[in-house]
Amino acid sequence: MRDSLQKFCSLLFIYTLAFISIIYTEATAQDLLKLIPANSSGVVSMNGEGFFKKIDLEQINRLEMFQDMDERTQGKKGDRYQEYSKLYKAPTSLGLNIHSNSYIFFGNLVDTTEYGMRYTYTGLTMSLIKSSKFENFIKKVSDQKPVKLGAYKFCRIETGAIVAWNKKQLMVLSISGFGEDKEEILLKQLKQLINQSVNESIKSNKNFMATQSQSFDFNYWMNFESTMNGLLPVSYMTLPIFKDLPFIGADFYKGYFFDVNLNFNNGDISIDGKQTLSDESSKKMKDIYGKGLNPEFVKYLHKDHLLGLYSYSINMKGLKPMLDTALADSVKDQINEGFIGLLYDAKIKKDTKVNKLQLEIDSMYTDLYPAYKYDTTAYTDYADYDTSYYQDDYYESDTTAIDEEQITEDYVDTSDVEMEYYEDSTYTDSYSKEDSIFNAKNDRIDAKRKELDDRKKVLLQAKVKELNLKKDFLFDLFQGDAIGAITDYYWIDKKYKTFDYDEENLKPIEVEKTKKEIFPEFFAGFTLNNTVEAKKFLASLTKDSFLLKKNTYYIIPGEQKLFVSISNNLLLITNNEVIVNENFKGYSEKERISNDLQATLLHKTSAFHINIKDVFAKLPYDNMSREKQAMYSLLASSFGTLSATSDPYITNISKSDMSLSLTNKIDNSFYEIFRIINEVYKMNRNKF
Amino acid sequence: MKSRLTFLFFLSLLFLLSGCFEIIEEVNVNADGSGTLVLTFNGNQSKDQLDKALTKDSIYNIKIPKRKDIDAAIQEVSNKLKSVKGISNVVITRDYNTYILVIKCSFSNTTALNSAINNIWLLYDKKTPADRKYFSFTQNSYQRIFDHTLLKHAKAKLGSQERDILSKSNYTTIYRFQTEIISSSNKQATLSKSKKAIILKNNILDIVTGNKSIENNIKLK
Numbered sequence: 056m057r058d059s060l061q062k063f064c065s066l067l068f069i070y071t072l073a074f075i076s077i078i079y080t081e082a083t084a085q086d087l088l089k090l091i092p093a094n095s096s097g098v099v100s101m102n103g104e105g106f107f108k109k110i111d112l113e114q115i116n117r118l119e120m121f122q123d124m125d126e127r128t129q130g131k132k133g134d135r136y137q138e139y140s141k142l143y144k145a146p147t148s149l150g151l152n153i154h155s156n157s158y159i160f161f162g163n164l165v166d167t168t169e170y171g172m173r174y175t176y177t178g179l180t181m182s183l184i185k186s187s188k189f190e191n192f193i194k195k196v197s198d199q200k201p202v203k204l205g206a207y208k209f210c211r212i213e214t215g216a217i218v219a220w221n222k223k224q225l226m227v228l229s230i231s232g233f234g235e236d237k238e239e240i241l242l243k244q245l246k247q248l249i250n251q252s253v254n255e256s257i258k259s260n261k262n263f264m265a266t267q268s269q270s271f272d273f274n275y276w277m278n279f280e281s282t283m284n285g286l287l288p289v290s291y292m293t294l295p296i297f298k299d300l301p302f303i304g305a306d307f308y309k310g311y312f313f314d315v316n317l318n319f320n321n322g323d324i325s326i327d328g329k330q331t332l333s334d335e336s337s338k339k340m341k342d343i344y345g346k347g348l349n350p351e352f353v354k355y356l357h358k359d360h361l362l363g364l365y366s367y368s369i370n371m372k373g374l375k376p377m378l379d380t381a382l383a384d385s386v387k388d389q390i391n392e393g394f395i396g397l398l399y400d401a402k403i404k405k406d407t408k409v410n411k412l413q414l415e416i417d418s419m420y421t422d423l424y425p426a427y428k429y430d431t432t433a434y435t436d437y438a439d440y441d442t443s444y445y446q447d448d449y450y451e452s453d454t455t456a457i458d459e460e461q462i463t464e465d466y467v468d469t470s471d472v473e474m475e476y477y478e479d480s481t482y483t484d485s486y487s488k489e490d491s492i493f494n495a496k497n498d499r500i501d502a503k504r505k506e507l508d509d510r511k512k513v514l515l516q517a518k519v520k521e522l523n524l525k526k527d528f529l530f531d532l533f534q535g536d537a538i539g540a541i542t543d544y545y546w547i548d549k550k551y552k553t554f555d556y557d558e559e560n561l562k563p564i565e566v567e568k569t570k571k572e573i574f575p576e577f578f579a580g581f582t583l584n585n586t587v588e589a590k591k592f593l594a595s596l597t598k599d600s601f602l603l604k605k606n607t608y609y610i611i612p613g614e615q616k617l618f619v620s621i622s623n624n625l626l627l628i629t630n631n632e633v634i635v636n637e638n639f640k641g642y643s644e645k646e647r648i649s650n651d652l653q654a655t656l657l658h659k660t661s662a663f664h665i666n667i668k669d670v671f672a673k674l675p676y677d678n679m680s681r682e683k684q685a686m687y688s689l690l691a692s693s694f695g696t697l698s699a700t701s702d703p704y705i706t707n708i709s710k711s712d713m714s715l716s717l718t719n720k721i722d723n724s725f726y727e728i729f730r731i732i733n734e735v736y737k738m739n740r741n742k743f
Numbered sequence: 744m745k746s747r748l749t750f751l752f753f754l755s756l757l758f759l760l761s762g763c764f765e766i767i768e769e770v771n772v773n774a775d776g777s778g779t780l781v782l783t784f785n786g787n788q789s790k791d792q793l794d795k796a797l798t799k800d801s802i803y804n805i806k807i808p809k810r811k812d813i814d815a816a817i818q819e820v821s822n823k824l825k826s827v828k829g830i831s832n833v834v835i836t837r838d839y840n841t842y843i844l845v846i847k848c849s850f851s852n853t854t855a856l857n858s859a860i861n862n863i864w865l866l867y868d869k870k871t872p873a874d875r876k877y878f879s880f881t882q883n884s885y886q887r888i889f890d891h892t893l894l895k896h897a898k899a900k901l902g903s904q905e906r907d908i909l910s911k912s913n914y915t916t917i918y919r920f921q922t923e924i925i926s927s928s929n930k931q932a933t934l935s936k937s938k939k940a941i942i943l944k945n946n947i948l949d950i951v952t953g954n955k956s957i958e959n960n961i962k963l964k
Contacts, residue, residue: 493865493873504822552787552841554767554915561917561940563767563783570788680910 087180090226090248091160091257096281098257099159100267100274107154109272109319109723116144118733119740138195150188157181160257163284164230164240174237176244179227186222193218207249211238219245262312262331271316272725279311309333322720324728326713337707342373344703345536348656349582351625352538354641355634356578356648362673363665364540366656371535371584433598436591437528467503469496532589534582538656542631543576544673571675574615578629586624593619607638659700660709667694668718685738693718693731763788763911766947771919776852776880779832786842793842810839817844823862824848829855853878864893882963885918889958894951901951909948916943916957928960
């Protein structure tokens with residue numbers, strides 16, 4: 056955990072450093088952008104001027120986790136520590152422009168050799184206040200001397216990473232991937248970037264340039280076409296199988312951009328995103344995206360009992376023809392068919408009792424039902440059957456007739472094992488001579504025991520029928536909007552066996568104790584398209600007691616009961632007995648979730664909402680360790696809610712947003728997040 | 744591989760499923776140094792998780808063995824114990840309803856007991872020294888030896904989930920003698936009313952991290 060935390064913090068510092076610049080003039084930022092290639096797959100823009108008005112670097116450096124990190128840096132860097140530590144303590148003293156925009160960009164490179172190796176590389180551009188100070192820093196921390204490259208100087212800082220600078224700006228490039236020539240490729244790329252024209256740079260991309268006028272602390276912009284080209288060679292993308300798939304084909308990604316603005320405000324962190332599709336692709340998405348959730352669902356969401364929810368709205372009628380025409384059959388089957396169960400007929404050669412537990416057949420993840428108990432023709436309207444055969448071996452009994460204690464080294468001839476050790480080099484791979492001989496002798500003994508093992512194997516054969524819901528039935532059943540919500544926790548007392556000890560001789564006495572086991576209380580709902588068929592399907596499941604009918608609803612039997620009901624055109628599933636006892640009428644208007652949240656659910660294509668405070672505050676603290684109690688209390692008192700939504704496609708742009716609210720409204724959320732992490736760090740520091 | 748599963752199967756499952764468990768090491772020592780060992784693994788508190796896990800092929804890409812594989816592995820441990828000179832009456836019982844596994848055996852002296860444990864460790868780790876001592880007995884003294892380096896690999900691999908499970912799981916040692924106990928070096932151990940038995944209970948995380956030890960030098964009357 057410490058390493059991960061350290062890496063995380065280091066990464067944040069790199070980002071922070073990248074921030075540390077001030078825009079002296081608009082031209083400075085424009086110069087930096089000219090260094091970024093037009094075919095970048097992604098660019099992170101950092102608004103140093105705005106960001107550093109909000110945060111205090113010294114305040115962050117005073118947190119214990121950074122002080123510990125500083126101490127470790129001191130141990131690692133030795134004589135060079137003083138210089139290195141300036142990176143996060145006093146970056147301006149290194150000549151870095153701490154109030155300027157700076158940029159991190161990502162790209163792909165293909166070498167020109169016969170192998171055509173693919174590399175990904177990352178670049179950082181930042182402006183300098185005084186290049187001589189920066190050059191001095193590089194000279195002190197690098198073993199290499201700077202080399203001139205036109206108006207620039209460059210220097211290798213570590214394997215696969217170089218830094219180049221001129222009087223106004225610096226650029227760091229690092230490359231990942233295999234190949235001995237990658238540094239050569241990186242240098243070639245450096246030369247190309249510092250000499251590229253405006254048209255070859257990101258400044259020629261209108262979608263990217265539009266992001267620069269937005270308000271943000273950080274902006275991440277992504278070019279899907281470049282990204283996909285990096286993931287798969289272009290030649291692959293033109294293959295018919297990819298070309299025909301609506302979401303994978305190269306055409307879909309042409310003109311497809313995504314950008315998010317990240318802002319650290321006092322009391323919350325907000326992320327606003329925007330997807331831009333080509334006109335052609337957006338037409339396809341408009342057919343699939345729904346307009347929002349069925350308003351009837353909000354009846355089942357209580358304002359005081361909501362830990363989290365997820366809702367979505369897609370158009371099944373728009374989705375089906377697209378899947379039918381565009382997807383390959385195998386993919387289509389995976390998506391369309393719902394797996395509902397396995398029935399088996401067991402045939403045994405030997406007259407041995409076979410039960411469900413013995414029928415452990417590889418690759419079966421679901422419950423098995425003995426076929427003779429069920430009417431397999433009951434579901435032909437809704438399901439297809441696939442029949443397959445499996446077989447496996449079992450021992451009739453646990454013990455062998457031989458007395459294995461007697462089969463020892465004395466019984467088995469192992470006199471030639473030592474000779475075998477010298478002849479067979481495989482024994483010498485990882486063990487000492489003694490161990491190898493010991494193992495070889497044991498192998499000989501085990502082989503003899505197997506030879507004398509008289510247990511009979513039983514061949515178990517089973518005919519298995521897989522029931523799969525028919526795709527046409529599924530697509531006809533639902534409209535496409537649904538909601539799932541965790542409304543609360545409930546716990547039950549669970550009995551378990553453990554041991555107490557008598558006082559006289561400490562003899563263990565088996566006793567039964569109880570513990571609390573926690574479960575989520577949930578509600579799920581789906582809008583039905585074909586209510587008549589859905590009712591018939593549920594009724595058919597009662598025939599074999601997969602569902603039990605009670606009043607106007609059904610019970611899914613099991614240790615924890617689930618209740619299913621069809622109310623008007625809604626399919627409702629819950630384990631909340633309050634909803635069930637009210638006969639699925641739902642809560643009164645006064646009891647329901649806030650109007651704001653209702654509006655969000657009804658007008659967004661998808662919505663996600665977690666009440667982080669309640670998620671941790673409502674847990675049963677009685678049986679928890681003190682450490683856990685402290686951790687959960689911290690989280691409950693620090694966070695409010697996390698919500699995310701996405702809009703429908705009305706034009707070729709779809710917007711999405713995410714917001715994390717914090718209890719502390721006074722400090723900036725960037726510092727507050729570090730403060731919370733620091734508290735967690737302090738709780739766990741002694742464990743390392 | 745099967746042998747390794749014998750020891751680690753339940754533990755690894757519990758790690759995967761956030762369960763907890765207890766292990767009880769009981770040794771009854773006769774005056775001549777012979778005695779009986781009863782080792783109990785109790786996973787009953789995590790029964791639901793284990794029940795579910797056993798119906799699956801794998802969890803988080805870790806293969807879940809079938810019951811017949813576990814039974815075969817238990818058989819291998821039984822065979823290994825029986826093959827040690829000085830070990831007799833080996834009985835291993837397992838109950839898949841309660842998830843309580845009990846290994847019982849008689850030993851003629853602590854040398855045989857040490858040899859038996861070493862043989863079992865060798866199934867798990869073939870590089871472990873075969874002459875490691877766990878117990879030592881003289882006329883008036885009984886020693887439980889604990890070499891913490893045995894657990895250094897386990898300690899290195901502990902993640903936060905494993906730590907959480909181990910902090911809720913216990914390792915209990917109980918030693919019973921024919922004569923009264925005068926003193927014990929481990930101050931956390933508690934004497935029975937008869938003064939002929941002593942118990943030490945620790946959570947396993949403390950043992951693995953080295954904060955607590957099961958080592959004990961017991962002086963007898």
